[in-house]
Amino acid sequence: MESFRIHKGLAAPLDRPNIDTDQIIPKQFLKRIERTGFGEFLFYDWRYKSDGELNAEFILNAPQYKGATVLIAGRNFGCGSSREHAPWALLDYGFRAIIAPTFADIFATNCLKNGIVPVALSERDVTTLLQRATEVSGYELTVDLEKCQVFDAQGFNASFEIGDFNRYCLLEGLDDIGLTLKHEAQIAAYEERRDAWRVRAV
Amino acid sequence: MSSSPRTLFEKLWDSHTVREPAGEPALLYIDLHLVHEVTSPQAFEGLRVADRKVRRPDLTVATIDHNVPTTDRRLPITDPISAKQIETLRNNCQEFGVRLYDINSKEQGIVHVIGPELGLTQPGMTIVCGDSHTSTHGAFGALAFGIGTSEVEHVLATQCLPQRRPRTLEIKVCGSLPSGVTAKDLALGIIGRIGTDGATGHVIEYRGEAISSLSMEGRMTLCNMSIEAGARAAMVAPDETTLAYLKERPFAPREQLWDEAVAYWRTLKSDEGAWFDRTIEIEASELAPFVTWGTSPGMVAPVTGRVPDPADAETEADSRAARSALEYMNLAPGTRIEEINIDRVFIGSCTNGRIEDLRAAAQIIKGYRINSRVQAMVVPGSQAVKLEAEREGLDRLFLEAGFEWRESGCSMCLGMNPDILQSGERCASTSNRNFEGRQGKGGRTHLVSPAMAAAAAITGHFTDVRDWRFN
Numbered sequence: 001m002e003s004f005r006i007h008k009g010l011a012a013p014l015d016r017p018n019i020d021t022d023q024i025i026p027k028q029f030l031k032r033i034e035r036t037g038f039g040e041f042l043f044y045d046w047r048y049k050s051d052g053e054l055n056a057e058f059i060l061n062a063p064q065y066k067g068a069t070v071l072i073a074g075r076n077f078g079c080g081s082s083r084e085h086a087p088w089a090l091l092d093y094g095f096r097a098i099i100a101p102t103f104a105d106i107f108a109t110n111c112l113k114n115g116i117v118p119v120a121l122s123e124r125d126v127t128t129l130l131q132r133a134t135e136v137s138g139y140e141l142t143v144d145l146e147k148c149q150v151f152d153a154q155g156f157n158a159s160f161e162i163g164d165f166n167r168y169c170l171l172e173g174l175d176d177i178g179l180t181l182k183h184e185a186q187i188a189a190y191e192e193r194r195d196a197w198r199v200r201a202v
Numbered sequence: 203m204s205s206s207p208r209t210l211f212e213k214l215w216d217s218h219t220v221r222e223p224a225g226e227p228a229l230l231y232i233d234l235h236l237v238h239e240v241t242s243p244q245a246f247e248g249l250r251v252a253d254r255k256v257r258r259p260d261l262t263v264a265t266i267d268h269n270v271p272t273t274d275r276r277l278p279i280t281d282p283i284s285a286k287q288i289e290t291l292r293n294n295c296q297e298f299g300v301r302l303y304d305i306n307s308k309e310q311g312i313v314h315v316i317g318p319e320l321g322l323t324q325p326g327m328t329i330v331c332g333d334s335h336t337s338t339h340g341a342f343g344a345l346a347f348g349i350g351t352s353e354v355e356h357v358l359a360t361q362c363l364p365q366r367r368p369r370t371l372e373i374k375v376c377g378s379l380p381s382g383v384t385a386k387d388l389a390l391g392i393i394g395r396i397g398t399d400g401a402t403g404h405v406i407e408y409r410g411e412a413i414s415s416l417s418m419e420g421r422m423t424l425c426n427m428s429i430e431a432g433a434r435a436a437m438v439a440p441d442e443t444t445l446a447y448l449k450e451r452p453f454a455p456r457e458q459l460w461d462e463a464v465a466y467w468r469t470l471k472s473d474e475g476a477w478f479d480r481t482i483e484i485e486a487s488e489l490a491p492f493v494t495w496g497t498s499p500g501m502v503a504p505v506t507g508r509v510p511d512p513a514d515a516e517t518e519a520d521s522r523a524a525r526s527a528l529e530y531m532n533l534a535p536g537t538r539i540e541e542i543n544i545d546r547v548f549i550g551s552c553t554n555g556r557i558e559d560l561r562a563a564a565q566i567i568k569g570y571r572i573n574s575r576v577q578a579m580v581v582p583g584s585q586a587v588k589l590e591a592e593r594e595g596l597d598r599l600f601l602e603a604g605f606e607w608r609e610s611g612c613s614m615c616l617g618m619n620p621d622i623l624q625s626g627e628r629c630a631s632t633s634n635r636n637f638e639g640r641q642g643k644g645g646r647t648h649l650v651s652p653a654m655a656a657a658a659a660i661t662g663h664f665t666d667v668r669d670w671r672f673n
Contacts, residue, residue, distance in 0.1 A: 016526070017519050018398055018498050022637040027618045031269065031283040033243035033290050035351075045639045050625065074519055076399035079432065080635060081616075082334040083241065084350035102399055105368075105434050106334060106348055113352035163366065165226045177252070180360045183221060183229060187362055190220045190231050197455040197463040198233060199322055200260040201301050 002115045003173030007096045008142040009069030012060055013133040019073055020080035021107060025089040038085055039092030070141045072129045073100045077118075078107025087114045097143040099150065101126050112166050115173065117143055119150055119160045128156060145170055207473035210439050211370050211405045214345040214470075218328045220362055227364040233327040233344075235357045236313045237264035237300065239291040240618070241332030245355035246294040257361045259299040263322060266291060266305050267312045268618045272581050272608035275306055284619070298358075311584020311610045314338040314552035318422065319586050321451025325440035325467040330357055334429045335552045335634065340437035341421035342444055343470045345405070347435040368434045369479040371404040372472075375412035377486040382668035384562070385420035386554060386632070386651035388412070389427035390492035392484060394502035402432035404479065407472060412486035413438055418447040419558035426553045427634055430499040439471040493539050493664050494636045494649040496527035501636070503539055505654065505666045511535035530638055531646050532626075539664050542648070546629040547578035547659040548641070549605075549652055551615035554632035555583025557590050559652040563632075564596040566656035569673025572604040573662030579606040579621070581613040605659070617642050630658040 029041040046058045054061055060068070071090070077100040078086060087110045090098065097117040108118045121129070132154065133139045141152050145167060151157040162170075169176055180187075208216070215230070222228040235258075242264070249255070256262060269284040271277075279285040288305070295302040303309040309316055314335050317323040325343035330336060332354040339346035349363070357363055379388060393400070406428050408421075416424065421438045428436030438444075445464060448454045455463045490504035501524070503509065512524035512535065528535065533542070549555075549563050560582065572578050580600050582588035588610055591597055597607045614621040615633035617640070623629055625644025632655050636647040650658070657665040 015519075015522075017523050020498075020635075020637045022616075022635070022640050026639055026643070027616050030240050030618065031281075031287050033247070033287055035244045035247075045643055050643065074523075076402070076432065079398055080334065080430075080637060082332060082348040082350055084244075084332075084352060087350075102402060104399070104432060105402060106350060110350035110352065113350065163227075165364075175252075176364060177254070177356050177359050180229060180356065180362055180364065183362075186220050186229075187231070187360065191361075194231075195462070195466070197459040197466075199324055199327070199453050199455075201234075201263045201322065201453065202260045 001113065001173045001175070004096065004115050004117055004145050004170045006142065006144045006146060007069065008140055009096065010065065010067055011070040011072055011129065011133040011139050011141045012065040012068035013130040014059060014071060014073045015130050017074035018076045018079055021078055021083050021086040022080055024078065024086040025083065030083060030085055035088055036092060038089035039094070042089040042093040064137060067094065069094050069096050070143065071095050071098045072126060072133055073098065075101040075123065077103050079104040082106045084110045087111045087116050091116055099126060099129060112170065115170065117145060117162065117170060119143060121150065121158050121160060125158050132156070207476040209370050209472040209476040209478060210343060210407055210437060210470055211345065214326065214328065215367065217326070218345070227366045229362050230328055230365045232330050232357050232361055232363060233261060234322060234329045235262045236317055236329065236331035236336070237262060237354070238268055238313050238331070238333065239266050239287050240268045241351050242294065242354055243287060243290045244351050245358055246298065248355040249298070249358055254359045256298040256300060256358045261361060262300045262358065264291060264295050264300050265303040265310055265313050265316060268612045268616065270305055270611040271619050272611050272613050272621055275609055308585050311586065312552045312555060312612055314426065315555060315583035315587065318342065318418070319451070319584060321448055321454035324448060324454070324463070325444060325470050330363065335426050337429045337433060337436045338422050338426040338552055340425040340435050341418060343437055343440035343467070345435055345437065348429065369404045371401055371406045372478040372481040373406055373408050373484065374481065375408065375410040375484045375486050377412060378415055379412055379486045379489060380668070382653065383489050383491055384651040384653065385416055385423040386427070387489055387492045388486070389424050390494065390499065390502045390649060391489045393427065393431045393500045394492065396431055396482065398430060398498050398500045399432040401428065404433055406433045406436040408436065408438050414441060417558055418443060419556045422556065423553055430634055440467045491651060491654050491667055493654065495531065495533060495539065496524065497530055497636055497638050498527065499634070499636060499649060501527060505539050505664055507539055509533050509535055509537040509539065540666065541663060543628070543663045544576060544630045544648070544658050545627045546623060547576060547655050548581070548614045548629055548631040548633060549579070549655050550581030550583060550613055551633040552583060552612070553634040554652050555581060555587065557587050559632065560587065560591045560596050563652040563656035564599045565672060566653050566667065566670060567603040567660060568599055570603055570660045572659045575662055576659050578604065578659040579608055581608045582610045584610045614641050616640060630655045630664065
């Protein structure tokens with residue numbers, strides 16, 4: 001996973017609550033067996049009309065948001081299906097940070113595993129950012145994971161929480177399977193203690 | 203170990219922590235890892251790239267459910283990408299030594315249906331699967347939750363998962379559910395009340411008289427839908443109903459091991475005075491059959507109610523979301539739910555594709571024909587459910603009423619196989635998500651119980667099953 005320290009980038013507003021992972025990446029694109037190449041299908045049913053033409057009304061298709069790397073959205077972002085294809089698609093499209101009042105649990109974990117920072121800010125702060133991203137041309141936000149702060153050039157500054165361990169893994173770009181395997185002795189000891197009745201699929 | 207009263211969740215958590223250092227996530231041991239074709243290929247590939255093995259193939263079970271066609275299984279799969287994904291799972295299971303219930307196996311079915319029916323799902327376990335509806339297994343008093351593909355790889359490699367301790371939410375359901383009001387309605391009623399993020403970060407424990415009275419199938423439906431309230435997991439403490447369901451299942455412990463297990467399982471309940479972070483009380487007698495009207499499972503109304511006016515929403519954002527949902531659903535505010543006509547009916551899914559669900563639907567349709575405008579299908583949750591239904595003659599009832607009787611799989615719950623809605627079609631569905639495009643681009647989904655779906659198939663519009671004339 002690519003490490004994340006400080007990221008400054010163009011911010012795009014997607015002012016809707018409860019954006020589910022079916023919207024982020026519709027099911028017809030879950031059949032691929034790779035981790036890459038999902039960006040072109042991000043928000044597919046919103047980005048494209050039934051005939052496959054670009055939907056000019058969808059905000060991410062507006063020319064001023066081309067190249068956006070920070071997404072601002074409504075509460076409960078990423079609810080629904082556990083599909084990790086959702087953060088894969090967001091990352092592949094170019095997003096490195098998502099800012100919303102709240103995130104669905106599985107989605108937030110999936111982001112952390114892929115070097116995307118889910119930044120939870122207050123409803124009021126998110127409203128401010130949505131407004132600025134709509135009104136200020138070329139609006140950029142900086143997500144500073146070292147200080148756990150989000151700020152812009154217009155004086156906005158807010159802190160966010162992400163948990164020390166998550167922060168550490170993101171900053172270092174760590175493979176957390178490797179971290180778990182360091183505790184092999186403890187895992188093996190736990191396995192020794194397991195009850196005899198516990199199910200085995202053999 | 204502290205002797206202070208503990209919740210069921212705390213007992214499960216404490217008994218599965220390999221390590222729990224301060225300031226770091228705990229490392230939880232996973233007793234059972236269920237695998238399916240859609241969220242596993244990249245995880246197995248990750249193992250190969252890092253030259254890692256599956257640590258415990260004996261605690262790992264795979265099946266093929268999301269992609270499978272529900273028509274004649276002897277025919278080849280026409281979608282080459284689906285076929286490749288399925289073939290990839292077969293190869294991975296063979297290479298890594300994982301048991302696979304393949305398409306033509308008599309045990310094949312939706313992963314959350316076959317786990318319980320094979321007796322793989324037991325009280326006191328930690329269970330994960332790369333699928334959000336893994337919460338289903340909590341019905342047995344297990345800590346079961348959905349994970350992403352990176353976590354699937356983590357569990358394959360280590361049989362453990364780093365996890366932050368979630369908060370606990372007690373949902374007490376007092377009284378008893380009125381006739382015609384099912385576990386599905388209870389779930390929809392709860393989501394309607396607390397919202398689709400009402401339980402985010404929490405593990406729910408369902409308690410109370412109405413919960414104890416539920417069958418295992420009902421408890422599974424309720425725990426299954428808890429993810430739609432944002433819950434990390436949901437559970438019901440094991441009791442005699444649980445034990446009766448489990449005994450003699452293929453993977454249930456036998457003889458002395460059964461006795462040992464039961465002795466332990468009987469300790470799996472929240473102690474008197476155990477503390478929950480939050481508690482919500484629900485009065486079961488106040489619930490009605492529910493129908494969702496929008497594009498989020500929290501957008502529900504009783505069948506006797508009306509489509510709400512977005513102007514009445516609590517916040518501006520909710521109001522806009524409701525307006526956009528009604529536009530997508532092509533519904534006007536104030537429309538009576540019973541006046542909404544439907545084109546399709548889907549009975550199935552990991553929410554409501556079990557034998558009891560099929561029996562409930564069959565009771566409704568007995569002696570009736572489906573409305574001539576409606577296309578209706580039943581997709582049993584597993585081959586075992588299908589066989590049992592056929593043994594009971596339910597298939598004949600459905601076929602005589604004009605339903606299609608299909609092979610088992612996830613099917614039109616998410617439409618990864620050929621079973622999808624056409625744009626503009628309106629469906630009464632026993633599944634779990636009414637998201638935009640979930641059942642097919644432009645398709646309009648209304649979530650209901652199996653009985654409500656069956657009644658809608660007969661009349662062509664939503665109909666209150668409490669007034670149904672049974673034949």
